[in-house]
Amino acid sequence: MEATNNRVERELEQWRKREQRFIKLFMPQLLESRAFLKEKLRHLERLSTRYGNTNDMEERLALRLLKQERRNLEKRLYPNRLLRIIRLAVKGFAIFTEPVIAEQKAHKNTVALNASLEQAGFGKLKERLEQHVRQGQEKFSLPVTYYVNEKERMDFQVHFTKGKDEQYRISHYDALLYSENHPGKTVKQTFPMDTSMSITSEQAYNLLLGRAVMKESGGQKELVKLDLNDKDAQGNFRMKQFPENYGYDPEKELDKLPLKETQGLTGKEKLFRELANGNRVEVTLRKGGQKLLIEAEPQKKTVNIYTIHGEKLTVGEALGSKQDRAARTIPLGVNRVEHTNHRKNSKKGLQI
Structure with missing residues (x-):
């Protein structure tokens, strides 16, 4: 199945997959239970609020179809017309405040990501980050290039993923070292950023040159370096580790x-x-x-x-x-x- 750029369609597909998992875990009748239908209705309402201001024609069409589905669910859950009117009034207040809350969360997430980018040496990405966070994609990546000197260049691709809490995190980045002294030879490595042993861009450069870098994990310090003659199944160089008890002084x-x-x-x-x-x-x-x-x-x-x-x-x-x-x-x-x-x-x- 081809990936779609329609965010509404993508999230509806994720909900459908969730339903299929629940059918395998529980009885199929669960999907018709009142509790499940209420949760589904809340999910559809969140989608309507989140993407209600979209200018994408495909997404606007999906939202119109979504609106009809929401009405059908409301009638099933609240047959009494008076109850539906009361609920609509309460929901109207929530719809008014939810975008404000979402905006605050997005801003807070962007501030935290900017701090992480600055610490990792990717400060140039901050200007482009907020735009992608607001788009709400499940994952995205941003490229950035640094010239170390007249002969050497570092190319990075920084990857971001959205967690279950709807907050983005830097998951990993790809680093490639190019040198005009060796035009036919580039050295590349993928470095995880969601661990306690995150590598900065400067340290990545030094590691790709075969040098050792000091890292701390779990309160223990150790020097690490890449084995530039040995790769794992993913094409990454294996990491050599030299803990404090190795005896290097x-x-x-x-x-x-x-x-x-x-x-x-x-x-x-x-x-x-x-x-x-x-x-x-x-x-x-x-x-x-x-x-x-x-x-x-x-x-x-x-x-x-x-x-x-x-x-x-x-x-x-x-x-x-x-x-x-x-x-x-x-x-x-x-x-x-x-x-x-x-x-x-x-x-x-x-x-x-």
């Missing part, structure tokens, strides 16, 4: 490098936050002032060290034995432009 590893950033408590905390977010961070050696790039590597229980040009170094090389190396070909996502722009990104997500 980045502070111990950083003590091997005399860095200016670790001299004070504030600088050290800032450095650890950057590393925990998956960033490749620029640091300075205390002696000589040499600039380096470092990133967390929990699997090998170490810290990766690079020259400012992206050439990987050992601790000994970083401390001065081969400081004047020529820059080699820069791997995916590792260049000076990327680093400069990446440092300008928000703490919560990528920004232009």
